[in-house]
Amino acid sequence: xxxxxxxxxxxxxxxxxxxxxxxxxxxxxxxxxxxxxxxxxxxxxxxxxxxxxxxxxxxxxxxxxxxxxxxxxxxxxxxxxxxxxxxxxxxxxxxxxxxxxxxxxxxxxxxxxxxxxxxxxxxxxxxxxxxxxxxxxxxxxxxxxxxxxxxxxxxxxxxxxxxxxxxxxxxxx
Numbered sequence: 295x296x297x298x299x300x301x302x303x304x305x306x307x308x309x310x311x312x313x314x315x316x317x318x319x320x321x322x323x324x325x326x327x328x329x330x331x332x333x334x335x336x337x338x339x340x341x342x343x344x345x346x347x348x349x350x351x352x353x354x355x356x357x358x359x360x361x362x363x364x365x366x367x368x369x370x371x372x373x374x375x376x377x378x379x380x381x382x383x384x385x386x387x388x389x390x391x392x393x394x395x396x397x398x399x400x401x402x403x404x405x406x407x408x409x410x411x412x413x414x415x416x417x418x419x420x421x422x423x424x425x426x427x428x429x430x431x432x433x434x435x436x437x438x439x440x441x442x443x444x445x446x447x448x449x450x451x452x453x454x455x456x457x458x459x460x461x462x463x464x465x466x467x
Contacts, residue, residue, distance in 0.1 A: 303369070307362035311353035311434075314399065315427045317348065322424045324416060349403035356396045363389060374442035379441045388433045391426060398423045 401412040
């Protein structure tokens with residue numbers, strides 16, 4: 295049952311993250327440049343329609359990513375010790391970076407006057423958010439490969455009990 299919980303938690307975190315990062319990269323490399331290169335009367339209406347639809351996706355995915363990320367971080371901290379001592383620092387930085395990314399995304403899709411003003415420099419904020427999202431994905435990869443020691447192990451046996459994520463995954467299959 296623990297395996298199912300971990301798998302569902304991982305999927306709940308990764309799938310909305312893929313949607314958010316992929317959507318941001320699509321906007322940076324395809325949508326925004328195409329919108330800038332064309333001039334047609336309905337452009338403001340099209341941008342507003344895209345923003346309105348994307349805002350709903352951003353808010354739903356952001357909620358799922360934050361909730362699943364916090365649950366996953368707490369679960370990992372309760373279950374494992376991390377011998378490299380960088381795990382919790384990187385995880386904390388990743389959480390803070392995720393909040394910055396989601397804040398920028400919410401302003402880019404928001405309806406308020408501040409959001410409208412923020413979108414005046416839309417190209418800059420999209421590119422910055424894309425770079426931050428890629429950095430966040432790299433941080434997630436660093437966390438994924440961290441060695442972990444199950445906390446139930448005796449401290450004398452902790453060196454022998456160090457497992458890599460690959461070993462942990464193969465044990466669960």
